[in-house]
Amino acid sequence: MCGIVGYTGAKKPIDILVEGLKRLEYRGYDSAGVAIFDNEKIKVCRCEGKIADLEKVIYGESFNGITGIGHTRWATHGRPSETNAHPHLYEGIAVVHNGIIENYVELKKMLKDEGSVFSSETDSEVLSHLFVRFLKMGSSFENAVRAGLGMVRGSYAVAVVLESEPSRIIAARNESPLILGLGKGENFVASDIPAVLSHTRDMIFLNDGEVAILDADNVEIKTLEGEIVERAPSYITWDPLMAEEDGYRHLC
DSSP: OOEEEEEEESSOHHHHHHHHHHHTGGGOOSEEEEEEEETTEEEEEEEESOHHHHHHHHTTOOOOOSEEEEEEEOOSSSOSSTTTSSOEEETTEEEEEEEEETTHHHHHHHHHHTTOOOOSSOSTHHHHHHHHHHHHTTOOHHHHHHHHHHTOOEEEEEEEEETTEEEEEEEEEESSOOEEEEOSSEEEEESSGGGTTTTOSEEEEOOTTEEEEEETTEEEEEETTSOEEOOOOEEOOOOHHHHHHHTTGGGO
16 A cells, blocks of 8 residues: 555646656655556556656656556555556556455455456455456446445555546545545546645545545545535645645544
C-alpha cells in the first residue's frame, strides 16, 4: 500500500499522474506505475524503483486518452518487482489498490477454479479478476466494482478504469483514505491531499463503504449497496508546501 492518483479531463493525464505521485514520495515506496488510455486501449507502464525510473520507462510513450490512474507501492504481499507493481491490468480492467485483502487466498482459489490466470504475487490482483468476473456475468462497470468489493474482507482504497468506458474512473474506500478533487471539466482521485492540491482545493473525503463514479464533468457518490450519497465538498486552505510537509496524518 502507498499512494494513489487518478485523473479524467482535458489535460494530459500522464503529466498529472507523475506530478501527483512525486508529491506522495514522502510516504516511501518500492515501485511505481501508471495506466492510461491510448487508442481506446489501456496502456500500463510500471517498474520497480523510484518515480525517476518510471519516467524512463514512459519516456517516448504516447498516450492520447483523457483518463488515467497511477500508484506507488510499498510491498505487503509479494516482493518488490515490476510484476507486483500496480496497476494490475486484466482483460481490459486496470486497478490500483492500497490496503490489505484479508481473504485474498480464498478469493484467488475461487477465481482460479473459474479459469483466472494470475500474473503476480499480490493480494491486490484479486480485485481486477473479481471485477472482470462480474462484468462477464453482465454487470455494468459500476455494479461489477460494487459486487466485487462486496466479496472482500479487509481494507482498501481503489481506483479502477475499464477499456470500454475510457472517460470514467470508479473509486472506493474502506479503512484506507481516499479523496476526490473537483475541477472544472476535470476531476481527480487521490490517497492524499498533496497529490492534487496544485490543481484544485475543492475536495470530498470518502467514507468507509462508499463508491465514487468520476467523469470529467460529474462526480457521483454511492454506498456499496447503491444508495446515492449527497456531500458538499470541503475547501482546502493549506498551501501545497504545507501539505507536503505535514501530509495527511489525520486520515491515515
